Amino acid sequence: MxxxxxxxxxxxxxxxxxxxxxxxxxxxxxxxxxxxxxxxxxxxxxxxxxxxxxxxxxxxxxxxxxxxxxxxxxxxxxxxxxxxxxxxxxxxxxxxxxxxxxxxxxxxxxxxxxxxxxxxxxxxxxxxxxEESVLEQRAHGVKVMTTPRLWQVAQELPAKTLNYAATMATLRLARSRGFEDVIFIDPDTGRVLEGATSTVVVVKGDKLRTPAGRGILPGTTQAALFEAAAAQGFRAKSKEMTVDYLKGADSVWLVSSVRTAARVTQVDETVLPAPKNEAELRRLIAEAAAH
Known part of the structure:
Protein backbone atom coordinates (compact mmCIF):
# COMPACT_ATOMS: atom_id res chain seq x y z
CA MET A 1 0.00 0.00 0.00
CA GLU A 131 11.97 18.90 4.55
CA GLU A 132 13.28 18.14 1.05
CA SER A 133 16.51 20.00 1.84
CA VAL A 134 17.18 17.61 4.71
CA LEU A 135 16.70 14.56 2.46
CA GLU A 136 18.97 16.16 -0.14
CA GLN A 137 21.76 16.67 2.40
CA ARG A 138 21.33 13.13 3.68
CA ALA A 139 21.78 11.79 0.18
CA HIS A 140 24.52 14.05 -1.18
CA GLY A 141 26.41 15.45 1.81
CA VAL A 142 27.31 18.98 2.83
CA LYS A 143 30.15 21.46 2.51
CA VAL A 144 30.91 22.99 5.91
CA MET A 145 32.50 26.20 7.07
CA THR A 146 34.34 26.12 10.40
CA THR A 147 33.75 29.13 12.62
CA PRO A 148 34.40 30.12 16.25
CA ARG A 149 31.36 29.93 18.48
CA LEU A 150 31.36 33.30 20.20
CA TRP A 151 28.38 32.86 22.54
CA GLN A 152 29.46 31.04 25.68
CA VAL A 153 26.24 30.06 27.45
CA ALA A 154 26.13 26.73 25.61
CA GLN A 155 29.34 25.71 27.36
CA GLU A 156 27.65 25.99 30.74
CA LEU A 157 24.10 24.97 29.79
CA PRO A 158 23.89 21.47 28.22
CA ALA A 159 20.30 21.89 27.07
CA LYS A 160 18.57 21.77 23.70
CA THR A 161 17.04 25.25 23.94
CA LEU A 162 14.79 27.23 21.61
CA ASN A 163 17.29 30.11 21.50
CA TYR A 164 18.70 29.34 18.04
CA ALA A 165 18.88 32.87 16.61
CA ALA A 166 22.68 33.10 16.66
CA THR A 167 23.03 29.61 15.18
CA MET A 168 20.61 30.40 12.36
CA ALA A 169 22.43 33.66 11.62
CA THR A 170 25.70 31.73 11.35
CA LEU A 171 24.08 29.23 8.97
CA ARG A 172 22.83 32.07 6.77
CA LEU A 173 26.35 33.50 6.67
CA ALA A 174 27.78 30.11 5.69
CA ARG A 175 25.23 29.69 2.90
CA SER A 176 26.04 33.14 1.53
CA ARG A 177 29.62 31.89 1.19
CA GLY A 178 28.70 28.69 -0.63
CA PHE A 179 28.53 26.24 2.28
CA GLU A 180 25.53 24.23 3.50
CA ASP A 181 26.45 23.87 7.17
CA VAL A 182 28.91 24.88 9.87
CA ILE A 183 31.12 23.23 12.46
CA PHE A 184 31.70 25.34 15.54
CA ILE A 185 35.17 25.72 17.04
CA ASP A 186 36.08 26.81 20.56
CA PRO A 187 37.56 30.31 20.08
CA ASP A 188 40.00 29.90 22.99
CA THR A 189 41.41 26.43 22.36
CA GLY A 190 40.64 25.66 18.70
CA ARG A 191 38.80 22.49 19.72
CA VAL A 192 36.11 21.17 17.40
CA LEU A 193 32.71 21.40 19.10
CA GLU A 194 29.64 20.43 17.04
CA GLY A 195 27.56 21.26 13.99
CA ALA A 196 24.79 23.82 13.99
CA THR A 197 22.15 21.14 14.59
CA SER A 198 24.24 17.99 14.67
CA THR A 199 27.04 16.00 16.27
CA VAL A 200 30.39 15.60 14.51
CA VAL A 201 31.60 12.03 13.93
CA VAL A 202 35.05 11.36 12.45
CA VAL A 203 36.15 8.04 10.93
CA LYS A 204 39.79 6.92 10.65
CA GLY A 205 40.21 3.26 9.77
CA ASP A 206 38.28 1.26 12.36
CA LYS A 207 38.12 4.23 14.76
CA LEU A 208 35.05 6.40 15.24
CA ARG A 209 35.60 9.60 17.18
CA THR A 210 33.34 12.44 18.32
CA PRO A 211 34.58 15.69 19.87
CA ALA A 212 35.05 15.69 23.64
CA GLY A 213 34.96 18.53 26.15
CA ARG A 214 32.70 21.31 27.38
CA GLY A 215 30.24 23.09 25.15
CA ILE A 216 28.92 20.02 23.33
CA LEU A 217 25.33 18.80 23.57
CA PRO A 218 25.21 14.99 23.88
CA GLY A 219 23.90 13.49 20.63
CA THR A 220 21.26 10.77 20.71
CA THR A 221 22.09 9.52 17.20
CA GLN A 222 25.82 9.60 17.92
CA ALA A 223 25.28 7.54 21.09
CA ALA A 224 23.22 4.96 19.20
CA LEU A 225 25.79 4.88 16.40
CA PHE A 226 28.72 4.28 18.75
CA GLU A 227 26.86 1.46 20.47
CA ALA A 228 26.08 -0.20 17.12
CA ALA A 229 29.58 0.45 15.75
CA ALA A 230 31.25 -1.15 18.77
CA ALA A 231 29.18 -4.28 18.18
CA GLN A 232 30.49 -4.32 14.59
CA GLY A 233 34.15 -4.16 15.64
CA PHE A 234 34.76 -0.41 15.43
CA ARG A 235 36.58 1.39 18.24
CA ALA A 236 34.35 4.29 19.22
CA LYS A 237 35.02 7.00 21.80
CA SER A 238 35.15 10.75 22.43
CA LYS A 239 38.33 12.68 21.71
CA GLU A 240 39.40 16.31 21.69
CA MET A 241 40.19 17.26 18.09
CA THR A 242 41.22 20.15 15.89
CA VAL A 243 40.16 21.18 12.39
CA ASP A 244 43.35 19.56 11.03
CA TYR A 245 42.17 16.27 12.54
CA LEU A 246 38.96 16.57 10.53
CA LYS A 247 40.82 17.32 7.33
CA GLY A 248 43.05 14.27 7.79
CA ALA A 249 40.21 11.83 8.40
CA ASP A 250 38.93 9.09 6.10
CA SER A 251 35.49 10.68 6.43
CA VAL A 252 33.57 13.19 8.53
CA TRP A 253 29.84 13.03 9.22
CA LEU A 254 27.24 15.32 10.76
CA VAL A 255 24.75 13.07 12.54
CA SER A 256 21.37 14.03 13.96
CA SER A 257 17.99 12.46 14.55
CA VAL A 258 15.99 13.49 11.48
CA ARG A 259 18.72 14.04 8.90
CA THR A 260 20.40 10.89 10.31
CA ALA A 261 23.74 11.60 8.64
CA ALA A 262 25.22 13.95 6.09
CA ARG A 263 28.74 13.20 4.90
CA VAL A 264 30.98 16.26 4.99
CA THR A 265 32.30 16.67 1.45
CA GLN A 266 34.37 19.77 2.17
CA VAL A 267 35.80 21.49 5.26
CA ASP A 268 36.53 25.13 4.46
CA GLU A 269 38.61 24.86 1.29
CA THR A 270 39.66 21.22 1.80
CA VAL A 271 37.70 18.66 -0.23
CA LEU A 272 37.07 15.32 1.50
CA PRO A 273 36.68 12.45 -1.00
CA ALA A 274 34.14 9.72 -0.38
CA PRO A 275 35.64 6.86 1.68
CA LYS A 276 35.76 3.31 0.38
CA ASN A 277 33.48 2.16 3.19
CA GLU A 278 30.85 4.86 2.65
CA ALA A 279 28.05 2.35 2.00
CA GLU A 280 28.90 0.42 5.17
CA LEU A 281 28.96 3.59 7.26
CA ARG A 282 25.67 4.82 5.81
CA ARG A 283 24.01 1.52 6.60
CA LEU A 284 25.40 1.54 10.14
CA ILE A 285 24.26 5.11 10.80
CA ALA A 286 20.81 4.54 9.28
CA GLU A 287 20.26 1.44 11.43
CA ALA A 288 21.42 3.24 14.58
CA ALA A 289 19.23 6.28 13.87
CA ALA A 290 16.12 4.15 13.45
CA HIS A 291 16.69 1.86 16.43
Whole structure:
Protein backbone atom coordinates (compact mmCIF):
# COMPACT_ATOMS: atom_id res chain seq x y z
CA MET A 1 0.00 0.00 0.00
CA UNK A 2 1.40 3.39 -0.98
CA UNK A 3 1.57 6.23 1.55
CA UNK A 4 1.13 9.84 0.46
CA UNK A 5 2.74 12.16 3.04
CA UNK A 6 0.41 14.74 4.54
CA UNK A 7 1.29 18.36 3.94
CA UNK A 8 -0.26 19.57 7.17
CA UNK A 9 1.35 18.62 10.48
CA UNK A 10 -0.45 16.88 13.31
CA UNK A 11 -0.34 18.75 16.65
CA UNK A 12 -1.10 17.54 20.16
CA UNK A 13 -0.98 19.84 23.19
CA UNK A 14 0.36 18.34 26.43
CA UNK A 15 -0.81 19.89 29.71
CA UNK A 16 2.46 20.13 31.73
CA UNK A 17 0.84 19.75 35.16
CA UNK A 18 -2.30 17.67 34.70
CA UNK A 19 -0.94 15.60 31.84
CA UNK A 20 -4.06 15.85 29.71
CA UNK A 21 -3.58 15.60 25.93
CA UNK A 22 -5.68 17.25 23.25
CA UNK A 23 -5.44 17.54 19.50
CA UNK A 24 -4.94 21.02 18.07
CA UNK A 25 -5.85 22.19 14.58
CA UNK A 26 -2.81 23.41 12.59
CA UNK A 27 -5.01 26.13 11.08
CA UNK A 28 -5.61 27.74 14.49
CA UNK A 29 -3.14 29.78 16.61
CA UNK A 30 -1.46 28.04 19.52
CA UNK A 31 1.05 30.49 21.09
CA UNK A 32 0.05 33.68 22.90
CA UNK A 33 1.93 36.94 22.39
CA UNK A 34 3.38 36.84 25.92
CA UNK A 35 4.70 33.26 25.69
CA UNK A 36 8.39 33.06 26.60
CA UNK A 37 9.05 31.07 23.42
CA UNK A 38 8.18 34.21 21.45
CA UNK A 39 9.50 36.95 23.73
CA UNK A 40 12.69 35.27 24.96
CA UNK A 41 13.28 32.01 23.11
CA UNK A 42 12.99 30.54 26.60
CA UNK A 43 12.25 26.85 26.36
CA UNK A 44 13.53 23.52 25.10
CA UNK A 45 12.80 21.18 22.22
CA UNK A 46 13.65 17.72 20.98
CA UNK A 47 13.58 16.43 17.39
CA UNK A 48 12.83 12.76 16.73
CA UNK A 49 12.83 10.64 13.60
CA UNK A 50 9.60 8.77 12.87
CA UNK A 51 10.24 5.54 11.01
CA UNK A 52 8.34 2.26 10.88
CA UNK A 53 5.35 3.83 12.59
CA UNK A 54 7.24 4.80 15.76
CA UNK A 55 9.62 7.39 17.20
CA UNK A 56 13.22 6.18 16.91
CA UNK A 57 15.63 6.18 19.86
CA UNK A 58 12.77 7.25 22.10
CA UNK A 59 14.41 6.45 25.45
CA UNK A 60 17.51 8.49 24.60
CA UNK A 61 15.36 11.43 23.55
CA UNK A 62 13.32 11.22 26.74
CA UNK A 63 16.48 11.26 28.84
CA UNK A 64 17.90 14.28 27.02
CA UNK A 65 14.56 16.11 27.13
CA UNK A 66 14.35 15.63 30.90
CA UNK A 67 17.98 16.76 31.30
CA UNK A 68 17.28 19.88 29.22
CA UNK A 69 14.25 20.69 31.40
CA UNK A 70 16.36 20.38 34.55
CA UNK A 71 19.09 22.57 33.09
CA UNK A 72 16.52 25.24 32.21
CA UNK A 73 14.74 24.95 35.58
CA UNK A 74 11.47 23.91 33.94
CA UNK A 75 9.05 21.58 35.75
CA UNK A 76 9.92 17.93 35.13
CA UNK A 77 8.09 16.81 31.98
CA UNK A 78 5.62 13.96 32.44
CA UNK A 79 7.46 11.72 30.01
CA UNK A 80 4.77 9.06 29.85
CA UNK A 81 2.35 11.72 28.59
CA UNK A 82 4.83 12.99 26.01
CA UNK A 83 5.29 9.42 24.80
CA UNK A 84 1.51 8.93 24.65
CA UNK A 85 0.99 12.20 22.73
CA UNK A 86 3.76 11.20 20.32
CA UNK A 87 2.17 7.82 19.59
CA UNK A 88 -1.20 9.49 19.01
CA UNK A 89 0.29 12.11 16.66
CA UNK A 90 2.20 9.47 14.67
CA UNK A 91 -0.94 7.34 14.33
CA UNK A 92 -2.91 10.36 13.12
CA UNK A 93 -0.22 11.38 10.67
CA UNK A 94 0.32 7.97 9.13
CA UNK A 95 -3.36 6.98 9.11
CA UNK A 96 -4.96 3.57 9.33
CA UNK A 97 -3.53 0.36 7.90
CA UNK A 98 0.06 -0.69 7.28
CA UNK A 99 1.05 2.06 4.83
CA UNK A 100 2.40 4.22 7.66
CA UNK A 101 5.08 1.62 8.32
CA UNK A 102 6.82 2.83 5.16
CA UNK A 103 6.87 6.54 5.96
CA UNK A 104 9.54 8.74 7.47
CA UNK A 105 8.50 11.87 9.30
CA UNK A 106 9.77 14.40 11.80
CA UNK A 107 8.46 14.71 15.34
CA UNK A 108 9.22 17.76 17.49
CA UNK A 109 8.60 18.21 21.19
CA UNK A 110 8.43 21.83 22.37
CA UNK A 111 8.28 22.90 26.02
CA UNK A 112 8.41 26.60 26.92
CA UNK A 113 8.44 28.75 30.04
CA UNK A 114 4.92 29.72 29.04
CA UNK A 115 2.87 32.87 29.36
CA UNK A 116 4.06 35.76 31.50
CA UNK A 117 0.45 36.43 32.52
CA UNK A 118 -0.19 32.93 33.87
CA UNK A 119 3.23 31.48 34.68
CA UNK A 120 2.11 28.16 33.23
CA UNK A 121 4.41 26.38 30.78
CA UNK A 122 3.34 25.61 27.21
CA UNK A 123 3.96 22.20 25.67
CA UNK A 124 3.11 20.45 22.42
CA UNK A 125 4.09 17.65 20.03
CA UNK A 126 4.16 18.04 16.24
CA UNK A 127 4.54 15.33 13.60
CA UNK A 128 5.03 16.44 10.01
CA UNK A 129 6.96 15.80 6.81
CA UNK A 130 10.75 15.94 6.58
CA GLU A 131 11.97 18.90 4.55
CA GLU A 132 13.28 18.14 1.05
CA SER A 133 16.51 20.00 1.84
CA VAL A 134 17.18 17.61 4.71
CA LEU A 135 16.70 14.56 2.46
CA GLU A 136 18.97 16.16 -0.14
CA GLN A 137 21.76 16.67 2.40
CA ARG A 138 21.33 13.13 3.68
CA ALA A 139 21.78 11.79 0.18
CA HIS A 140 24.52 14.05 -1.18
CA GLY A 141 26.41 15.45 1.81
CA VAL A 142 27.31 18.98 2.83
CA LYS A 143 30.15 21.46 2.51
CA VAL A 144 30.91 22.99 5.91
CA MET A 145 32.50 26.20 7.07
CA THR A 146 34.34 26.12 10.40
CA THR A 147 33.75 29.13 12.62
CA PRO A 148 34.40 30.12 16.25
CA ARG A 149 31.36 29.93 18.48
CA LEU A 150 31.36 33.30 20.20
CA TRP A 151 28.38 32.86 22.54
CA GLN A 152 29.46 31.04 25.68
CA VAL A 153 26.24 30.06 27.45
CA ALA A 154 26.13 26.73 25.61
CA GLN A 155 29.34 25.71 27.36
CA GLU A 156 27.65 25.99 30.74
CA LEU A 157 24.10 24.97 29.79
CA PRO A 158 23.89 21.47 28.22
CA ALA A 159 20.30 21.89 27.07
CA LYS A 160 18.57 21.77 23.70
CA THR A 161 17.04 25.25 23.94
CA LEU A 162 14.79 27.23 21.61
CA ASN A 163 17.29 30.11 21.50
CA TYR A 164 18.70 29.34 18.04
CA ALA A 165 18.88 32.87 16.61
CA ALA A 166 22.68 33.10 16.66
CA THR A 167 23.03 29.61 15.18
CA MET A 168 20.61 30.40 12.36
CA ALA A 169 22.43 33.66 11.62
CA THR A 170 25.70 31.73 11.35
CA LEU A 171 24.08 29.23 8.97
CA ARG A 172 22.83 32.07 6.77
CA LEU A 173 26.35 33.50 6.67
CA ALA A 174 27.78 30.11 5.69
CA ARG A 175 25.23 29.69 2.90
CA SER A 176 26.04 33.14 1.53
CA ARG A 177 29.62 31.89 1.19
CA GLY A 178 28.70 28.69 -0.63
CA PHE A 179 28.53 26.24 2.28
CA GLU A 180 25.53 24.23 3.50
CA ASP A 181 26.45 23.87 7.17
CA VAL A 182 28.91 24.88 9.87
CA ILE A 183 31.12 23.23 12.46
CA PHE A 184 31.70 25.34 15.54
CA ILE A 185 35.17 25.72 17.04
CA ASP A 186 36.08 26.81 20.56
CA PRO A 187 37.56 30.31 20.08
CA ASP A 188 40.00 29.90 22.99
CA THR A 189 41.41 26.43 22.36
CA GLY A 190 40.64 25.66 18.70
CA ARG A 191 38.80 22.49 19.72
CA VAL A 192 36.11 21.17 17.40
CA LEU A 193 32.71 21.40 19.10
CA GLU A 194 29.64 20.43 17.04
CA GLY A 195 27.56 21.26 13.99
CA ALA A 196 24.79 23.82 13.99
CA THR A 197 22.15 21.14 14.59
CA SER A 198 24.24 17.99 14.67
CA THR A 199 27.04 16.00 16.27
CA VAL A 200 30.39 15.60 14.51
CA VAL A 201 31.60 12.03 13.93
CA VAL A 202 35.05 11.36 12.45
CA VAL A 203 36.15 8.04 10.93
CA LYS A 204 39.79 6.92 10.65
CA GLY A 205 40.21 3.26 9.77
CA ASP A 206 38.28 1.26 12.36
CA LYS A 207 38.12 4.23 14.76
CA LEU A 208 35.05 6.40 15.24
CA ARG A 209 35.60 9.60 17.18
CA THR A 210 33.34 12.44 18.32
CA PRO A 211 34.58 15.69 19.87
CA ALA A 212 35.05 15.69 23.64
CA GLY A 213 34.96 18.53 26.15
CA ARG A 214 32.70 21.31 27.38
CA GLY A 215 30.24 23.09 25.15
CA ILE A 216 28.92 20.02 23.33
CA LEU A 217 25.33 18.80 23.57
CA PRO A 218 25.21 14.99 23.88
CA GLY A 219 23.90 13.49 20.63
CA THR A 220 21.26 10.77 20.71
CA THR A 221 22.09 9.52 17.20
CA GLN A 222 25.82 9.60 17.92
CA ALA A 223 25.28 7.54 21.09
CA ALA A 224 23.22 4.96 19.20
CA LEU A 225 25.79 4.88 16.40
CA PHE A 226 28.72 4.28 18.75
CA GLU A 227 26.86 1.46 20.47
CA ALA A 228 26.08 -0.20 17.12
CA ALA A 229 29.58 0.45 15.75
CA ALA A 230 31.25 -1.15 18.77
CA ALA A 231 29.18 -4.28 18.18
CA GLN A 232 30.49 -4.32 14.59
CA GLY A 233 34.15 -4.16 15.64
CA PHE A 234 34.76 -0.41 15.43
CA ARG A 235 36.58 1.39 18.24
CA ALA A 236 34.35 4.29 19.22
CA LYS A 237 35.02 7.00 21.80
CA SER A 238 35.15 10.75 22.43
CA LYS A 239 38.33 12.68 21.71
CA GLU A 240 39.40 16.31 21.69
CA MET A 241 40.19 17.26 18.09
CA THR A 242 41.22 20.15 15.89
CA VAL A 243 40.16 21.18 12.39
CA ASP A 244 43.35 19.56 11.03
CA TYR A 245 42.17 16.27 12.54
CA LEU A 246 38.96 16.57 10.53
CA LYS A 247 40.82 17.32 7.33
CA GLY A 248 43.05 14.27 7.79
CA ALA A 249 40.21 11.83 8.40
CA ASP A 250 38.93 9.09 6.10
CA SER A 251 35.49 10.68 6.43
CA VAL A 252 33.57 13.19 8.53
CA TRP A 253 29.84 13.03 9.22
CA LEU A 254 27.24 15.32 10.76
CA VAL A 255 24.75 13.07 12.54
CA SER A 256 21.37 14.03 13.96
CA SER A 257 17.99 12.46 14.55
CA VAL A 258 15.99 13.49 11.48
CA ARG A 259 18.72 14.04 8.90
CA THR A 260 20.40 10.89 10.31
CA ALA A 261 23.74 11.60 8.64
CA ALA A 262 25.22 13.95 6.09
CA ARG A 263 28.74 13.20 4.90
CA VAL A 264 30.98 16.26 4.99
CA THR A 265 32.30 16.67 1.45
CA GLN A 266 34.37 19.77 2.17
CA VAL A 267 35.80 21.49 5.26
CA ASP A 268 36.53 25.13 4.46
CA GLU A 269 38.61 24.86 1.29
CA THR A 270 39.66 21.22 1.80
CA VAL A 271 37.70 18.66 -0.23
CA LEU A 272 37.07 15.32 1.50
CA PRO A 273 36.68 12.45 -1.00
CA ALA A 274 34.14 9.72 -0.38
CA PRO A 275 35.64 6.86 1.68
CA LYS A 276 35.76 3.31 0.38
CA ASN A 277 33.48 2.16 3.19
CA GLU A 278 30.85 4.86 2.65
CA ALA A 279 28.05 2.35 2.00
CA GLU A 280 28.90 0.42 5.17
CA LEU A 281 28.96 3.59 7.26
CA ARG A 282 25.67 4.82 5.81
CA ARG A 283 24.01 1.52 6.60
CA LEU A 284 25.40 1.54 10.14
CA ILE A 285 24.26 5.11 10.80
CA ALA A 286 20.81 4.54 9.28
CA GLU A 287 20.26 1.44 11.43
CA ALA A 288 21.42 3.24 14.58
CA ALA A 289 19.23 6.28 13.87
CA ALA A 290 16.12 4.15 13.45
CA HIS A 291 16.69 1.86 16.43
Missing amino acids: EFTPRKEPVIYVVEPYGGSIRKHSPSLPLIFVDDAAVTRGDGIFESLLVRGGKAANLDRHKERFAASARAMDLPDPMLDKWEQATAMAIADYTGAGNAGELVEAKCTWTYTRGRASTGRPSAWVVVGPI
